[in-house]
Amino acid sequence: MTEGARGKGRPKRTEIAEIDRAIRDATLQVLLEHGEAATMHAVAQAAGISRKSLYARHPNKEALFRDVIRALLMNAEALGYDETGTAEEQLQHYIEAALAAIARPASQAMQRLLRRDHGYFAALKTEMLDATRKIFFVPLATLLVRAKTSGELAIDDVEATARATIQLIFAEGLRPDDDRPRGLPQRGAGDYAAFLTRLLTRGLTPRND
Structure with a gap:
């Protein structure tokens, strides 16, 4: 109009x-x-x-x-992902959805703007932290609590595990293309999600002593 x-x-x-x-x-x-x-x-x-x-x-x-x-940021909604399957499958679905959200054109445009002018980051730090928690942390922590309760994953500290997982997702998803190592094969989002899921679950799978 x-x-x-x-x-x-x-x-x-x-x-x-x-x-x-x-x-x-x-x-x-x-x-x-x-x-x-x-x-x-x-x-x-x-x-x-x-x-x-x-x-x-x-x-x-x-x-x-x-x-x-x-x-x-203030109107952001929690990340949606496929919650079917085992805890490991759900975790991979979550990581794939998170990487896809970061890769959206609108998200990429905001990331470029924030990288080029740190004044935006300083002015929006509180909103960014709140949105990150709402979008990424809460759904992942809920997933991990379910997996811990069911005994599928052995998790001592859900909050610390969720934070570390999100940092690993962001380390890949937010890295500029020109900052990626040269001469190495580029891993697709699905491959990285599978890799990160294996990395996490091998350390979180209960052991039968």
């Missing part, structure tokens, strides 16, 4: 929400297409609003990007 489609007077709450959603969608689209070179003009065009309306909500490009990323 463009601004010209609305009547005169103060916008309704639903119209304001639609405009904000259009701005978020447009900002992600422009970031994907242009990266840090994205402009307020391009975002306004993509959102179908005037630059005046965009600047009334976000005084500059940095504030726009920060506000959009903050909204996305």
Whole structure:
């Protein structure tokens, strides 16, 4: 919906929400297409609003990007994955889903922005930590508790195991392509998920002494 489609007077709450959603969608689209070179003009065009309306909500490009990323983080949902099968199979499903979430174009665009300007990271640190816990940690900790309770995996510290697993996932999923070792075969997401699952479960499988 463009601004010209609305009547005169103060916008309704639903119209304001639609405009904000259009701005978020447009900002992600422009970031994907242009990266840090994205402009307020391009975002306004993509959102179908005037630059005046965009600047009334976000005084500059940095504030726009920060506000959009903050909204996305605060509205994030827990990671969904296939919860069927054994604990080991569920763990591999979880790792595959986590790697896929990190590899999404919108996620990659935000990662590039955060790497290039640490000011965004500093401003959004609390929201990023909260979102990471909600998206990744809680579902994994729930999986590990189930596996521990059923006796499928021997886990002394669920929280520490979940944190270490997520760090290993992020170490692979968040690494820039130009930071990967040269001359080594590139492991696909599925292969890495299987490798990491074996690495974890071999150390967590109960032993019959």
